[in-house]
Amino acid sequence: MWSTFLNRNTLIVVLGTLAVTTTACTKTEPESTTSPTPTAAKTVATSPSPTPTSTPTPKTPPSPTPSSVKTSPTPTPQKSTQVKTVSTSTSSKPQPKKSPSASTPPNPNAPDTYQQAIDVASGAVTISQSAVTRDDWNLVASQWQEAIKLLKAVPNSSKNYKTAQSKLSQYQNLLGDAKLRSAPPQSPKTAPGDIKPKFFSIPIKGRRGGTPVVEITFNDTQKFDMLFDTGATGTVITPIMASALKLKPTGLTVATIADGSDVFFGLTTINTVEADGRIERKMEVAIAPQNRAMGLLGQDFYEGYDINIKDDVIEFRLR
Incomplete structure (x- = not known):
């Protein structure tokens, strides 16, 4: 039991x-x-x-609930992936900004033409020191043009590149001056009034007592040697010149000469007085006494010009 x-x-x-x-x-x-x-x-x-x-x-099938909870965070990494995509797209935007240097890269094999430019420029300076005629200044201008061309050809890789760039403006100014001096004078027939070019020059034929002797054209055809005295205010011609030009006195004037005495001069009018493109029309001049051997070019012809007297040429630049 x-x-x-x-x-x-x-x-x-x-x-x-x-x-x-x-x-x-x-x-x-x-x-x-x-x-x-x-x-x-x-x-x-x-x-x-x-x-x-x-x-x-058998009620365990509700287990999908925790599994669904576990899988729900999955969209979060997708958002982070999208953020990464946006960041990469924005990071690619600065790339076009790296391309502003569209200039051609320096060529290390390009010849350095700096020294050639200096040599040509030195030649231009040498020629300009003795240039008298417009043809001379044409040659000077061509030399400066060649020097500028060589300066522009200096490669970026050259140690002389910066110096070459700084000399460009200087050479261009000198080229402009040479072109101004070489410009042909305006035709008297196309200009009814006075002609005052920005620049003109008169060759010095010789000297008399240290005073330059220059050649001046009167009435378009006749040329005479004249003394160039910067102290003379008016132009004076000799009686021989007046006779050759068929000029007669139309008045009288009194002038004080170097010794302090007063001298009477006859007055007359010349149609044109010309030198290297500078033309003065209807210019009143004085006729010297009989003992005067050479005429005198006065300030009334080059008034308004700066003067540069060299060994063999006189240059006039309009102010």
Whole structure:
């Protein structure tokens, strides 16, 4: 009887233990991501009674809920990926700004023409020091043009590049001056009034007592040697010149000469007085006394000009 009782009690204890174990497993299943263990199957097989209603295990399908929660953050990395894409696209924008240096890269093999330019420029300076005629100044201008061309050809890689660039403006100014001096005079027939070029020059034929002697054209055809005295205010011609030009006195004037005495001069008008393109029309001049051997070119012919007297030429530049 006791054995039967003990066996019965033992069976109750065992079944109770199994029930507690099954309940604990059932509560922990939703937290586990793995599939339900076959322990319940063992419990069902071991216990004949229906108490181990641990069959709620089929309710485990709600497990997709945590899995869906776990997968929901996935859009976040996609946003970060989009941000990266935008950042890369913006980083590519500065690239066109690197292309402003569209200038051609320096060619290390290009010849350095700096020294050639200096040599040609030195030749231009030498010629200009003795230039008298417009043809001489034409040659000077061509020399400056060649020197400028050589300066512009100096490569960027040359150590003389910056110096060459700084000399360009200087050479261009000298070229402009040479062109001004070489410009042909305006035709008297096309200009009814006085002609005052910006620049003109008169060659010095010789000197008399240190005073330059120059050749001046009167009435378009006749040329006479004249003294160039910067102290003379008016132009004076000799009686021989007046006779050759068929000029007669139309008035008288009194002038004080170097020794302090007063001398009477006749007055007459010349149609044109010309020198290297500078033309003065209807110019009133004085006729010197008989003892005067050479005429005198006065300030009334070159008024308004700056004068530069060289060894063999006199230059006039309009102010």
